[in-house]
Amino acid sequence: MSYYWVRVALDVPLEAVFDYRVPISVQVVRGQRVIVPFGTQKQIIGVVTAVLTETDIPPEKQKDIIQVLDDLPPFSERWLALCEFAAKYYLRPIGEVILPVLPPPLRKVASYMGKTATSPVERLDKKAYNKQQKLEKALKRQAKHTKSIEQVSGQAVESVAEAGIRIVNVDKSGDSAVLANSTITLNEEQQSALDSIVNTREYKTILLHGITGSGKTEVYLHAIAQKLAEGKQVIFLVPEINLTPQFARLLEQRFVPLYGEKAIAIMHSGLSDGERLQAWIYMQRQETKIILGTRMSIFAPLENLGLIVVDEEHDASYKQQDGLRYSARDLAVWRAHQLQIPVVLGSATPSLETWQQTVNQRYTKLSLTQRAKATTLPNIRLINIKKMRLNQGLSPDLISAIDERLQRGEQSMIYLNRRGFAPVLRCSACSWTSTCVRCSVHTVMHQSSGQAPTLQCHHCGYTSRIPLKCPDCGNQDLSALGYGTQRIEEVLGNLFPQTSIQRVDADSTRLKGSAEKLFEHVHSGDVDIIVGTQMLAKGHDFKRLSLVGVLNADMMLFSGDFRAPERLFAQLMQVAGRAGRHLPDSEVLLQTEFPEHHLYQSLVHHDYEQFVANALEERQIAGLPPFAYHVLISAQAKELRDALDFLKTIVADARQALAAYIEDIRIYDPIPLKIVRVANIERAQLLIEADSRPVLHRFMSVWLQRVYHHFRNHKVKYFVEVDPLEI
């Protein structure tokens, strides 16, 4: 028999090439998924990246593919090119890019091995088909009853939506874009931004810099409407799972009547495997018009994109922190360039990287300088708490401001980025503080109504009871030190006993769907005071909120990370921007011991541009991004020394063997991480810096090959991160 070969991308931690043999009678093309043998026993799913007429693998080691999966169309050249770019740019094997972005049922052999031997795609299709049949029958029955199908179609649409089946309910009267836009008339600034976006017919990265509440969302929606009317598809990225329901509702209201239910797909890590698969199937079959989702959505297999929107482009959650450490925002720019379409990066506080690109005139900046509703930005007041007696963490000014809102029937929000009851438990007699047994951090005291208090590690999840006495000296007087959201919730409950208080943080929203309910509750207006973490700060359009109190911002002011001020400023602008979006006379009170700090001064004046000018100057002087480029290698081992030794060894190798490449590269000394131990693993890192990205990449790719082949060490695991956000 004669054969040919295919190269297959596999999600395995080996940087090797995997070629498999295929009988000439079997047809396989690039982009198709295949089941192949791996190791001695295993079968796994991979994606064909090349079809070959020969291979370097010796005949006795060659293996045959087991099955070609054709339940979905093969991935397109463009989509594969995106994955190949991501692999090259982030210095990882292609299999680590392609496979993890697929919904689990498409990449697990088990889902193809059931008794019925049907694929998960067929099973979902069948389910949808059955539902549709049932529905049609029910419709017919009802139609007989009422003699008028019109009278039940409203009901039908709802159940059709549930079944995931499309009913086109198009208003045939007019131009679809006009119809979708009929809700809100854009103001002048919005209109001119929209015009620039929709008139772009080639690649362009557009920064939509709009103050909080300036109506950026409305600009996105209009631009999306226009692109859809042109028959194009759109990717709309949001930073947080919790924002998807709010945006999904907006998109559904406007676009389901025009394009049907299937037109909008939603993708984020909170979906079940089935939901993810369903969304993916619609996308790969090009039935989806808009994909709304978190960072993973940038890999949506859409073929006819006309626009990509990245809302809150500065947000760190666009950077994946494990596996392939990609930035969805940066890939969005690449994808727009590949497809020669516009990409809109929206933010009130753009990242310094993006801002610098507008200074360089690589990106186009559009500004929205006014709030969309007839309200002004909130008045930001700094409360100097240095010498002040606080009432359980709260200043008298803040307490009376809350009281005032309660009188007026308005909402207040208390923001502090620290969940739990108190950050640490301490013995008042000796110096004992609660620490994790597995990590080099304090454990956090948790105590919320109806639950026994515990100590929890926020890094490894380790949880224990509260000790009855000090483990060191036996003293029984242990006290909670500092304030977390649970404690502030309790304090406010005591101060304002008759009010409805809602805490929103990772603990109160842990169950699937509960965050959505909580936010609905808050949006409904039944809540008087909201207490929460940064989960609250982003994107939400609260109607009745007129006061924001900020506690503990100082904590981030002096962090060692050079990006900490940028993050803090963005966070504070965003959280402040939740106030007074629909009401006049709104206020932000920020408790601080450093009211004179320039970051706070820029904040008080709502002056992003001043902040960014300062920050960019500092970065330029220090030679930091966006004026330089970074790659971080982190090493993990049971013993810190092993991790450090590994890093030292590979640096020595680079200096010796790669002299030709290293000239314009700066390699810093390996250092332990700030939190050196997590879950009994010790961690060290190595920072590599250069003024030129291509120079850095050339060096890294050669070096990493050497590291992989000569310095692999069973004691040490290492990870490579390009453009790290935290160092």
Ligand SMILES: Nc1ncnc2c1ncn2[C@@H]1O[C@H](COP(=O)(O)OP(=O)(O)OP(=O)(O)O)[C@@H](O)[C@H]1O
């Ligand atoms: N042209 C307009 N006329 C009237 N209301 C508008 C207009 N544009 C937007 N709005 C309303 O103003 C409010 C704020 O708009 P939106 O949420 O789009 O702002 P944003 O810039 O996205 O804010 P943020 O960045 O703070 O999340 C919304 O309730 C929106 O419906």
Ligand SMILES: [Zn+2]
């Ligand atoms: Zn721990």
